[in-house]
Amino acid sequence: MSLTLPESVDAVIELLAAENYVCDRQLATALFLSLKLRRPLFLEGAPGVGKTELAKTLARALNTQLLRVQCYEGLDVAQTAYEWNVARQMIEIRLAEAVHDTDREALTRNLYSRQMLIERPLLQALTQTRSPVLLIDELDRADEPFDAFLLEVLAENQLTIPEYGTVVAAEPPITLITSNRTREIHDALKRRCLYHWVGFPSVERELDIVRLKAPGASERLYRQVVEFVQRMRTLDLFKSPGVAETIDWTHALVALNTLQLDPASVQDTLGVLLKHQDDLVKMQNGDTAKLLDELRAKALL
Amino acid sequence: MIADNIVHFARVLRGAGLGLGPDRVLAALAAVELVGLQRRDDVHAALSAVMLERHEQQPLFDAAFDTFWRDPKLREQMMTLRLPKISGRGEEQGPPRANRLAEALSALKAPEPPNPAHPTAKEELQFDTHFSFSDRERLQKADFETMTTAEYELAKKLAEQMPLPVDPVRRRRHEPAASARDGGRLNLRATLQRMARQPHTLTPLYMRPREETPALVVLLDISGSMDRYSRLMLHYVHGLMRRALKVHTLTFGTRLTNITRCLKERDPDVALRLADEQVQDWKGGTRIASSLEEFNRLWARRLLGANAALLLVTDGLDRDEHGDLSAAAAQLHRLAHRVVWLNPLLRYEGFQAKASGVRALLPHVDRFLPVHNLASLADLGAALRSAPVAPQSLLH
Numbered sequence: 001m002s003l004t005l006p007e008s009v010d011a012v013i014e015l016l017a018a019e020n021y022v023c024d025r026q027l028a029t030a031l032f033l034s035l036k037l038r039r040p041l042f043l044e045g046a047p048g049v050g051k052t053e054l055a056k057t058l059a060r061a062l063n064t065q066l067l068r069v070q071c072y073e074g075l076d077v078a079q080t081a082y083e084w085n086v087a088r089q090m091i092e093i094r095l096a097e098a099v100h101d102t103d104r105e106a107l108t109r110n111l112y113s114r115q116m117l118i119e120r121p122l123l124q125a126l127t128q129t130r131s132p133v134l135l136i137d138e139l140d141r142a143d144e145p146f147d148a149f150l151l152e153v154l155a156e157n158q159l160t161i162p163e164y165g166t167v168v169a170a171e172p173p174i175t176l177i178t179s180n181r182t183r184e185i186h187d188a189l190k191r192r193c194l195y196h197w198v199g200f201p202s203v204e205r206e207l208d209i210v211r212l213k214a215p216g217a218s219e220r221l222y223r224q225v226v227e228f229v230q231r232m233r234t235l236d237l238f239k240s241p242g243v244a245e246t247i248d249w250t251h252a253l254v255a256l257n258t259l260q261l262d263p264a265s266v267q268d269t270l271g272v273l274l275k276h277q278d279d280l281v282k283m284q285n286g287d288t289a290k291l292l293d294e295l296r297a298k299a300l301l
Numbered sequence: 302m303i304a305d306n307i308v309h310f311a312r313v314l315r316g317a318g319l320g321l322g323p324d325r326v327l328a329a330l331a332a333v334e335l336v337g338l339q340r341r342d343d344v345h346a347a348l349s350a351v352m353l354e355r356h357e358q359q360p361l362f363d364a365a366f367d368t369f370w371r372d373p374k375l376r377e378q379m380m381t382l383r384l385p386k387i388s389g390r391g392e393e394q395g396p397p398r399a400n401r402l403a404e405a406l407s408a409l410k411a412p413e414p415p416n417p418a419h420p421t422a423k424e425e426l427q428f429d430t431h432f433s434f435s436d437r438e439r440l441q442k443a444d445f446e447t448m449t450t451a452e453y454e455l456a457k458k459l460a461e462q463m464p465l466p467v468d469p470v471r472r473r474r475h476e477p478a479a480s481a482r483d484g485g486r487l488n489l490r491a492t493l494q495r496m497a498r499q500p501h502t503l504t505p506l507y508m509r510p511r512e513e514t515p516a517l518v519v520l521l522d523i524s525g526s527m528d529r530y531s532r533l534m535l536h537y538v539h540g541l542m543r544r545a546l547k548v549h550t551l552t553f554g555t556r557l558t559n560i561t562r563c564l565k566e567r568d569p570d571v572a573l574r575l576a577d578e579q580v581q582d583w584k585g586g587t588r589i590a591s592s593l594e595e596f597n598r599l600w601a602r603r604l605l606g607a608n609a610a611l612l613l614v615t616d617g618l619d620r621d622e623h624g625d626l627s628a629a630a631a632q633l634h635r636l637a638h639r640v641v642w643l644n645p646l647l648r649y650e651g652f653q654a655k656a657s658g659v660r661a662l663l664p665h666v667d668r669f670l671p672v673h674n675l676a677s678l679a680d681l682g683a684a685l686r687s688a689p690v691a692p693q694s695l696l697h
Contacts, residue, residue: 009336009343025342025343025346026342026345026346026349029336029343029346029347029350030346030347030350032335032336033332033335033336033347033350033351034350036335037328037331037332037335039328041350044356073472073473073607074472074473074474076474078490083490084490084493086489086490086493089493090493093496108497111497140606141606143472143474143607145474163494181356181603182602182603182606183603183604183606183607184355184603187320187354190354191322191324191325191354194350194351195349195350195353195354195355196350197353197356197359236598238597238598278628278632
């Protein structure tokens, strides 16, 4: 049973919008091509701009399974692709011994059969009857040997298990890879993917996102929040707040029954937006007041 | 028609330095076919998804796209005018490899002994004027001398044998271990595979965490007071890179420049010439604090992942009124796995941390490498072999 994929860029935008994901046309085009050309989509960008969310939304919208590989250093085949069930293999040998089974051929075949394989996300992605969405999250956190291991899965949609053979996907997965760029991913891997840089959204788009994701505030507050955060991103901060932080901040302000931004409410909730102490100090030393003055000048306050 | 144009477009981008193989051109054709030609922004998005592999390439791509898909006749001019040349291979003009080449040629005629003359002799005369710092921005070139044969041989030997300034770190990957005694753990999978081959024996196999030299980031001070050592340190770093280590190199004086790509060139003379071309602030003033802040903000999270170590080469003489050196150094210390400070400006034994920059830096380094009288790569080798000094002991 295969998926019904959107037929145009506009259809992709609609599909995601139905699941409350606001997406610009450029990202939609990249995603559309990735679905059509059956190529993995490599998403790079600052944390909190909706890279992981895109994969989750896509799985929901296409009504299919989401398989996720969260990367970290030292990740290996046993944790991501497959593992032999060694304990069960041992028992199998012991049983063969107990009944004096001497057919070694059959025993070996049995030991390295499909039932002895523990499937991890990458192998699962190849064995589904319905194309899943495979999310390889924060690939930059894994070390380089893992990039090389992914090449076969990404390019050929297959996985070679030395003791068993090659598993080829009947229904190839829809693969999305995200990276925060804490290191450069090898060109060999990028070559096999489509590339898209997810930047910060424009004011209007961010307004749309916040309205959808953090309902309950007034239109006036939404605009203040978004303008404030957008202006913050132009400051020399160690870590600019992402869209995720804007949404969290709106939630926080709504929870505190804030009707409009003022120095006190901003000061109290700044920890939602900024997670670096240096940035907090910088904002507290006058930048908050300056930004609020700017908002007032724009007649937003 | 459209296929022709895409092929031409790809060629323009390739000329501008993007690595585009024929596979990408085919993918681009397929992509344009799928999104159609109704909307210009769709074509733009489709081509950039297929043809780009780094965010930095986007402005170049945009410029090329704008010009190319407006008037294809412009593309000839564009190739020469609008797009910056990134090629950097420099085949056109023969690189001046004067010293070694000249030596090699002269050796054919008369077997003169290679002259390990003091490459710093000239500089030493000017040393007193250079031994001063300022935060005035002065843009100038370094004009490194090319290496002599003796230097080249020594640099190669040192790079291969010199101990590294950083210790290996324990990784989460495993390697085979001889027995359980040296930290090994039973490797069930490998043991069972062995048993399948030799059914009547049970040989337990072990594995233990692998230890590896971490990636190294070198921050190199190239201001006036460090001028004598820049060439030497660049040769050392170049040697490290040739040793297949992951090394990233940034220089700072009044501004921060990443010269990693320049140093990837195999030939040390070419590498240094490329670095010289890229860096603007040789022998200028020093802004250590601002440079460290900038490094923390823009590069630290990209380069210092996976337990990378940082080698800071500076004399610690800072005249930066704008920055807080202590805070920047503390942040750097939190971001890097290890911070090693190599200070080449100690020409006497009884070093005392007097300068304010030195006092600000010392609490935030893990290892302090003072180098006495650094005049050659051999001195550097000796310094790296010597016992490290505990940074805290110098503060009192």
